[in-house]
Amino acid sequence: MGTATASADVGELIAALYETACGTDDWPQFDSTALNSRQWQELLPHLQRALCLQQRLREAQLASRCALAALDAMGAAVLVLDAGLGLRFATPAGHALHAAQLAHTAPPALVRAVRLVIASAGASGPSQCQSLRLMRKQQTPLALTVTLLAACQPPCALLIARDPAQASTSATALRQLFDLTQAEALVGKELAQGATIEEIAARGGISVNTVKTHLHHTYLKTDTRRQGELIALIHGATAHLAVLDA
Template sequence: MGTGSADVGKLIAALYETACGTDNWPQLDSAALNSRQWQELLPHLQRALCLQQRLREAQLASRCALAALDAMGAAVLVLDAGLGLRFATPAGHALHAAQLAHAVPPALVRAVRLVIASAGGAPQCQSLRLARKQQTPLALTVTLLAACQPPCALLIARDPTQASTSVPALRQLFDLTQAEALVGKELAQGATIEEIAARSGISVNTVKTHLHHTYLKTDTRRQGELIALIHGATAHLAVLDA
């Protein structure tokens, strides 16, 4: 093999190591291969590189999806018709081990089977509560995950007591000041203007001034409109307050 072929051989040998690694595959002796063998090997290396790239992209997509679910503060599980666990986030695994592994509540059994039975028709969505010892019940949403074969149920569990509004998110979304965002957060969590004033150590008129500015920046006119907007915009971004 000439000098040019040797250079090509080194390049393909490098591709081999990139595609296959050196731990689980035999070492490639580039000097021992002739031109015909290189030609036969190259398409396989190209396919290996393409598959490796696709695998990396799939792994990245999976990590991004799990990170998004974690940021939303939800426990997510995928259950089949027999209530078998097909997939779960870390929080979902913890929930399953603590409350579902040994005895699934009858209401959840019915909800899972109902949404799975809706495959092929109008998808069903069920909402219910999961009781916990000495804790507020979890809010569960069960919906169809038709992409699975056979179809499965996607279960999303939330702790209502942990839902809060993110002050940084309010400031970034609506260009609010810290004081305006804090007033908006308190209102969204059910506080009155008088309670906000007392907690913050400011006058009721000052709270009303902050609220007026917030109305202008969010294009709302009433407390109910503002609260609905805040809940819709930041309910899943409470992690930003950490």
């Protein structure tokens, strides 16, 4: 941004302050000694407001970036849809899903779910939440969750789509959460993905007894006693961190 001199109109300087607060340019420069008392009285309130505006915008941008990063880490496609199934917002994965399957003809079940949760806006009691599957050609159906996003005006539906076939337990997270060794974490991960003890042994080139030893140590460290209990704990603790696995 160009330098604002003392001869410049104070109104132009005020406009430059708000423009900078809403953008990424440097603050305008000016010769403060060239401003008289009346000009300072006119300028200072706007300078304070511009600084507050810049701070609020930065906080909002940070919150937005954190939310998007969290959604990306969860491996979910997220869309915000209005009652007419119009796209109001989407993550990159959400845009891809919308272009591939929703832009032209949305499934009737999804249309009903979106309109049902939007219709619940303003009603007493908990907001409506709908779950359904979105069929795909030669691929596992996507698991969809549709819930109300009342913060929008008019209210919209928040659609979260996940691919069950891509769900993967994080061995890295297991090690960190429960102080497991790498071998113990891998046994727990494979159990959570449906493998048997014999399959884990064959894949790892180790004996069944070795796998059972790792499993016993994992029971002790996680305060569990049965495979079903351990698997439920693993899914609850790490499934949403699958994309962070090393």
